[in-house]
Amino acid sequence: MNRTAQLQFRLLTPDAQRSAIRRLALSGLDDEEIAQKTGWTAAEVREVLRPPVVSGLMHWAMAKRRQSGSTGGPLRG
Numbered sequence: 001m002n003r004t005a006q007l008q009f010r011l012l013t014p015d016a017q018r019s020a021i022r023r024l025a026l027s028g029l030d031d032e033e034i035a036q037k038t039g040w041t042a043a044e045v046r047e048v049l050r051p052p053v054v055s056g057l058m059h060w061a062m063a064k065r066r067q068s069g070s071t072g073g074p075l076r077g
Contacts, residue, residue: 006039021048 009017017038024034031049035042 005037009038018048021045025049 009020012020021034021038021040024037025045029037031042031045034040034045038045
């Protein structure tokens with residue numbers, strides 16, 4: 001990207017920036033190429049592309065809820 005395109009990218013909302021980075025990655029560009037195009041660092045690009053972290057506790061809680069038949073709604077007396 002040229003400087004004008006990088007400036008336009010930086011003026012996007014954070015959600016739009018992350019979406020654009022994901023689209024660039026899906027197009028086959030690597031982290032370094034995306035960093036060059038956007039003006040971000042490769043580390044910032046990798047942070048956006050990193051899969052979300054899901055707690056192991058969360059998996060346990062969801063399994064427990066399914067076993068008990070709980071919907072997670074309010075307690076009934």
